[in-house]
Amino acid sequence: MVELELFLQSFGLSEEEISLMRDLGKEEKLALGNELSNFGHVAESFYFVKKGMIRSYRIIDGDDFTYNFFLPGDICVDLESYLKKTPSGLFMEAVARTELIRFRFSQVVPLFEEHPRIQRIALKMAETAYLRVLERMKEFQSDSLEQRYLNLIKKHEELFRNAPLQHIASYLGVKPQSLSRIRAKIK
Numbered sequence: 001m002v003e004l005e006l007f008l009q010s011f012g013l014s015e016e017e018i019s020l021m022r023d024l025g026k027e028e029k030l031a032l033g034n035e036l037s038n039f040g041h042v043a044e045s046f047y048f049v050k051k052g053m054i055r056s057y058r059i060i061d062g063d064d065f066t067y068n069f070f071l072p073g074d075i076c077v078d079l080e081s082y083l084k085k086t087p088s089g090l091f092m093e094a095v096a097r098t099e100l101i102r103f104r105f106s107q108v109v110p111l112f113e114e115h116p117r118i119q120r121i122a123l124k125m126a127e128t129a130y131l132r133v134l135e136r137m138k139e140f141q142s143d144s145l146e147q148r149y150l151n152l153i154k155k156h157e158e159l160f161r162n163a164p165l166q167h168i169a170s171y172l173g174v175k176p177q178s179l180s181r182i183r184a185k186i187k
Contacts, residue, residue, distance in 0.1 A: 003050045003072070004021075008022075025103055048101040049074045055094075056070070150186070
């Protein structure tokens with residue numbers, strides 16, 4: 001759990017607080033294509049991604065739309081489901097062999113009053129989710145497909161080693177054929 005400890009240290013947690021969090025975490029491994037069972041249920045857990053990649057997606061009128069990718073060091077969560085206490089509309093699947101550490105909200109949230117620094121993790125999850133949505137919205141409003149593709153390569157090169165082209169295209173809001181044309185043009 002070295003990756004987790006480094007992540008927790010970034011919040012300025014004490015050794016006791018790191019130990020508390022480490023003890024609450026349960027390691028899980030997912031094979032390529034395995035699903036996290038969130039869809040249709042209120043999110044009760046969040047996951048620290050140690051290795052691999054998780055893709056969140058929605059099925060709308062039979063079409064698969066990639067919503068987000070969670071990479072090593074990310075917190076994977078359907079924050080909307082947790083905050084609204086509504087069933088998740090997201091599916092989550094491993095896009096590569098993935099190692100996660102699962103935390104139950106019901107165990108972590110009670111620590112907030114006794115250990116306020118632990119609450120920084122929740123704040124970071126909310127900030128990250130907000131900034132991701134804001135960034136994507138701005139890109140879709142002002143950037144061409146070519147620029148969105150180049151931005152994605154620059155920020156998350158590892159996506160292109162693990163995620164299938166159709167998932168990357170869906171994330172960018174286009175069909176795989178359009179993305180193939182952009183890739184050919186850039187080369």
